Amino acid sequence: MAWRQIRSRPVVTGTTIMIIAVSVALMLSISMASEGIKRGISESSAPYGMIVGSKGSETQLIFNTIFLLDRPLGNVPWDFYEAIKADPRVQAVVPFALGDNFQGYRIVGTDERFFEMRSRPGAPPAFVISQGRRFERPFEAVLGAKTAQDTGLRVGDTFVSSHGTDHHEGLESDEHREMPYTVVGIMRPTHTPVDRGIFVHYESYWRLHEHESAVEHDAIRAAPSDQVADTPHMLSGSDSGDLSHGITAFLVHPKGYVELMQLYQEINASPHAQAVLPGQVLGKIFEQIGFGAEVLGAIAWLVLALAVITVCLTLYQSIEVKRKDFYLMRAIGASRLHVFFVVALEAVWLFFLGELFGWALSYVVYAFLAYGIGERLSIAMPFFFDAGAAWKLALLLIGGLVVAVITAFLTYRTQLDSALRMEAS
Known part of the structure; x- marks a missing residue:
């Protein structure tokens, strides 16, 4: 009887189930996205150990x-x-030179040791060549x-790099075209x-920028004297820097934990660079992500509470509409408890279907988020x-059922008894 009651009102039933489903999907997808981002970031940073770079933001x-x-x-x-x-406490060092791009894709200057990086000792190399x-x-x-x-590039193709880290700020020049990759x-x-x-050899950065500096210097010497002061230096700024006399960052693999702590303290004490442990920095980021997820989760619970109230109002309206049906059930011998359980079971069906569709919808939302990221x-x-x-779903089902049952109980007690007395009189 409860299932037939639900099927008899497809529009109202569908709307109610959709409200619950969207609320449940919002709540679950927020927590799933938070955990998924954490796992994705941890997986991406696994091959990297201590990173050393210039002083600044970790x-x-x-x-x-x-x-x-x-x-x-x-x-x-x-x-x-x-x-x-050259430090005897260091097992391996991997350099990184950054500052150029091709169509917005970062060009990373490194060496052959980059392809030997592993997510953990004994694991296979994290970065493997599939072609070429x-x-x-x-x-x-x-x-x-x-x-x-x-980009559509294949083995054997050539391309010309641009300055900067983004495509829109890149500046392709004739000097670059003379030295393609x-x-x-x-x-x-x-x-x-x-x-x-x-990924290219870091010496590519040096040769490219040394060549461009020489060309730029010749152009400035050949320019009229009133234009020299207004000529911008193409290698200025942190995106380029003087790569022939330095390197952007490098990865350090010490021989052991004691050596790691010693190098970490010594490098941070020096005026030339800072040492960063990715796990510590990512831990702070995860705390921020967790706080944001908690705020969004609280909002999701509030939306879910509004959905439960909406269901209760829907049930109340349904009782008003079907008051004569319930009277007929009583007239043919159905007890008040029987009618009560029909209404309660109807609420169970609504919440169960809403949670089921919401759980499925949360994975759809998560899939879209995962694809976009x-x-x-x-x-x-x-x-x-x-x-x-x-x-969470069990708690929602219990809470929704309790609220719905209380609402149904109060409504039947005040209206059904009233209706029976009116009919009797």
């Missing part, structure tokens, strides 16, 4: 080096890099999977920001079963 250094976002802070002196590299080979000399480039897909390899998809990178940032948000969703 978060900016992490986002620029690992996630290929934001602007480079500046350069670390090459002598300092060589000193850390690694770069072996300057101006040979290895593309991330996403970069190759979006040749694609020699394409990496296997990693579902990390590496997929959006272009993956396309924009190349951070993979994995699909997972949210164990916390089970108790």
Whole structure:
């Protein structure tokens, strides 16, 4: 009888179920997205150890080096890099030179040790070539999977880089065209920001910018004297810097934990650079994400409470409409308890179907969010079963049922008894 009551009012029933479903999807998708972003960021940063860069924002250094976002802070002196590299406590050092792009995709100057980075000891290399080979000399480039897909570049193609970290601010010049890059390899998809990178030998940066500085210097000497003061320097700013005398950042793999702590303290005490542990910085970011998720979650619970109230009002209106039907049920022998349970079961069906559709809808919303973040940032948000969703749905079902039952009880007590007395009289 309860199921037939629901089917007899498709518009009202569908609207009620949709309100519950949207509210549930909002609540679940917020918590899932928060956890998914955390897992994606952790997976992306797994191959990186301690990162050393110029003094400045720790978060900016992490986002620029690992996630290929934001602007480079500046350069670390090459002598300092060589000193850390030669330190007996260091097992491996991987350099990073940043500041150029091709169609908005960051060009990362590094060396062959980049392709030996691993997410944990004993694990296979995190970055593997699927087509072609690694770069072996300057101006040979290895593309991330996403970069190759979006730009259409293939092994053997050439391209010209631009200054800056974004395509709209890039400045392609004739000097660049004299020193193009040749694609020699394409990496296997990693579902990390590496997929959006272009990896070249760091000496490419040096030669390119030294050549451009020489050309620019000759142009300034040949220009009229009244124009020299107004000529901007093409290598000014943190996006470019003097790469021939430094490097943007470098990754340090110490031999052990004790060596890691010693180097961390010594580097941060020096005036040349700062050492950052990605886990600590990402932990702070996760706290901010968690706080934001809690605020949005509170809003979602408020929306859900409004949905429960809406269901109660719908049930109340339904009782008003079906008052004669309930009277007929009483007249043919149905007890008040029987009628009461029919109404309660109707509420159970509404909440159950609403939660079921809402749970499914939350994964659809999560899929869209994961796709958008993956396309924009190349951070993979994995699909997972949210164990916390089970108790949330159960709590909602119990709470909704309690509110609906109380509403139905009060309504029947005041209206059904009243109707019976009117009919009897």
